[in-house]
Amino acid sequence: MNTQIIRTRMAPSPTGEYHVGHIATLLKNYAFAKKHDGAFILRIEDTDQFRLVPGAVEKILSVIKAYGLDWDEGPEKGGPHEPYVQSQRLSRYKDYALKLVEDGAAYYCTCSPDRLSALREQQQKDKQPPKYDRHCVSKQSEIKKQIDAGEEYVIRLLVPDDEPVSFDDMIRGEITTPSASVDDQVLLKSDGFPTYHLAVVADDHEMEITHVLRGEEWISSTPKHVLLYRAFGWEPPVYGHIPVFLNPDGKGKMSKRKGTVSAQSFLDAGYLPEALLNFFMILGWTPQDQREMLTLHEYIQEFDPKDISPKSVVFDVKKLEWINGQYIRLLPSAELERRIHPFLPDDFPNDALHKILPLVADRLVTLRDIEEHTTFFYRSITIDPQLLTKKSTATEVTNQLAETKDVLSRIDDWTVEEIERHIRDLQEERSWHKRQYFMMLRVAITGKTATPPLFETMEVLGKEKVLSRLLIQSDALSV
RNA sequence: GGCCCCAUCGUCUAACGGUUAGGACGCAGGGUUUUCAUCCCUGAAAUCGGAGUUCGAUUCUCCGUGGGGUCACCA
Numbered sequence: 007m008n009t010q011i012i013r014t015r016m017a018p019s020p021t022g023e024y025h026v027g028h029i030a031t032l033l034k035n036y037a038f039a040k041k042h043d044g045a046f047i048l049r050i051e052d053t054d055q056f057r058l059v060p061g062a063v064e065k066i067l068s069v070i071k072a073y074g075l076d077w078d079e080g081p082e083k084g085g086p087h088e089p090y091v092q093s094q095r096l097s098r099y100k101d102y103a104l105k106l107v108e109d110g111a112a113y114y115c116t117c118s119p120d121r122l123s124a125l126r127e128q129q130q131k132d133k134q135p136p137k138y139d140r141h142c143v144s145k146q147s148e149i150k151k152q153i154d155a156g157e158e159y160v161i162r163l164l165v166p167d168d169e170p171v172s173f174d175d176m177i178r179g180e181i182t183t184p185s186a187s188v189d190d191q192v193l194l195k196s197d198g199f200p201t202y203h204l205a206v207v208a209d210d211h212e213m214e215i216t217h218v219l220r221g222e223e224w225i226s227s228t229p230k231h232v233l234l235y236r237a238f239g240w241e242p243p244v245y246g247h248i249p250v251f252l253n254p255d256g257k258g259k260m261s262k263r264k265g266t267v268s269a270q271s272f273l274d275a276g277y278l279p280e281a282l283l284n285f286f287m288i289l290g291w292t293p294q295d296q297r298e299m300l301t302l303h304e305y306i307q308e309f310d311p312k313d314i315s316p317k318s319v320v321f322d323v324k325k326l327e328w329i330n331g332q333y334i335r336l337l338p339s340a341e342l343e344r345r346i347h348p349f350l351p352d353d354f355p356n357d358a359l360h361k362i363l364p365l366v367a368d369r370l371v372t373l374r375d376i377e378e379h380t381t382f383f384y385r386s387i388t389i390d391p392q393l394l395t396k397k398s399t400a401t402e403v404t405n406q407l408a409e410t411k412d413v414l415s416r417i418d419d420w421t422v423e424e425i426e427r428h429i430r431d432l433q434e435e436r437s438w439h440k441r442q443y444f445m446m447l448r449v450a451i452t453g454k455t456a457t458p459p460l461f462e463t464m465e466v467l468g469k470e471k472v473l474s475r476l477l478i479q480s481d482a483l484s485v
Numbered sequence: 486g487g488c489c490c491c492a493u494c495g496u497c498u499a500a501c502g503g504u505u506a507g508g509a510c511g512c513a514g515g516g517u518u519u520u521c522a523u524c525c526c527u528g529a530a531a532u533c534g535g536a537g538u539u540c541g542a543u544u545c546u547c548c549g550u551g552g553g554g555u556c557a558c559c560a
Binding site: 017018019021053054056057115123126133134158160162175181182184186188191192193194195196203206221222223225226228229252256259288289290291292297298316317318319320322325326327331335366367368369370433441443445447448449454455456458459460461 | 486487488489490491492495496497498499507508509510511518519520521522523524552553554555556557558559560
């Protein structure tokens with residue numbers, strides 16, 4: 007029935023690190039467009055020349071791709087609405103602003119930053135909401151002359167005095183704001199650049215964006231955008247404001263101060279991109295059948311922005327860790343080997359990876375955990391002698407080590423089966439306490455109390471290394 | 486403070502106005518096991534408060550309370 011082509015967008019600003027919340031929002035825009043065979047557009051909003059960070063655009067593009075997402079139109083791809091970088095679209099914004107002035111929907115303002123901040127200060131002192139006082143509105147013809155003489159100016163939106171401004175939010179229903187609480191937003195800055203508000207509206211319109219899923223923090227500026235659409239006589243997109251991520255302590259918007267927020271850092275920490283995406287999918291949304299593991303494809307099929315919970319959500323790292331573990335265990339071994347490669351320490355024996363990895367795969371929460379679980383395979387170990395004799399005496403342990411070494415040294419075929427047979431026979435023959443003996447051996451050979459299965463570990467470690475470690479521990483005890 | 490948004494276990498959520506309020510993570514206990522982990526089983530754990538509407542409110546309405554967002558020539 008609705009034949010409209012869905013077009014969504016994400017509009018990152020190259021002012022710093024790309025946040026996990028941005029990826030989560032991007033994912034929803036992406037999925038919604040894909041579900042309806044529409045287009046997902048990426049647009050760079052670099053209208054703040056002051057906060058521009060060199061190289062940030064490249065980083066943003068690369069992290070989006072690293073998460074396994076992509077865009078149909080935008081930087082590197084082009085499209086029917088080129089360019090997709092706002093700093094390359096400058097001339098149109100000024101024309102739009104001028105048009106609004108002409109239509110009486112906006113006005114020139116030459117108030118100095120000093121005057122504005124003094125005004126704000128005074129308003130705050132008087133417990134008044136900070137708002138532009140329209141000092142320039144009544145002197146437009148005078149100001150026009152000053153501008154012609156070269157004076158700097160901005161263009162402000164003339165917000166109606168008092169009428170309700172409302173829009174229908176996909177997630178929250180109708181939201182209405184009294185226009186009296188909306189400030190006369192600057193649309194065109196004195197450097198000739200548009201502000202965000204003018205730029206998004208103009209670009210979303212030109213790029214024929216039909217649906218805007220964006221962070222909840224934008225709700226309060228949406229009335230400005232609605233007013234702009236009205237002033238231009240354009241049809242606004244359908245908005246959906248997505249709840250923000252809260253800090254793990256549940257207090258306040260997720261922030262750098264309280265932990266990691268950058269999208270790249272989670273990848274660097276050894277989380278799989280598909281696990282992160284899955285986590286973002288189910289944070290504030292569930293499929294009909296309540297399952298919590300979904301592929302991107304399934305998500306695209308089942309996702310509907312209307313079903314997003316309007317409640318802010320705590321970024322629960324424990325849940326993320328669980329999902330990550332699930333995904334690691336789902337990975338075919340060859341694929342896991344490939345993925346874990348960047349996380350291997352320099353001294354890791356690459357040729358033994360295919361033997362070591364299966365022993366620790368079930369123990370990995372993140373890919374980065376590989377190092378802490380495997381060091382005893384390729385680094386020398388240090389042991390607390392107390393650990394060896396914890397459930398026995400030095401004499402008995404020395405004896406156990408010597409006999410074990412003896413038995414193992416006679417094995418020609420160094421396989422799990424052979425090792426296990428010899429050691430179990432010895433243990434039974436001598437009636438050694440099982441737990442004590444196996445734990446002692448584990449500590450002697452790995453230096454740790456928690457390791458992969460003992461016999462497998464010994465096989466991978468190799469006969470020579472095992473024997474020498476048994477010898478070293480035995481020597482250490484006898485002195 | 487103004488404006489706006491939100492409210493079910495600790496966390497994320499499910500429940501045509503009628504359920505012993507369900508699931509998942511986490512937590513506790515147990516099983517498998519030579520340790521840890523994986524895996525399996527069991528358990529504790531929630532409808533913010535008050536008025537309405539209704540035969541009946543987690544669900545609808547209002548008022549509180551609490552939390553969050555936002556108030557730039559930043560996005």
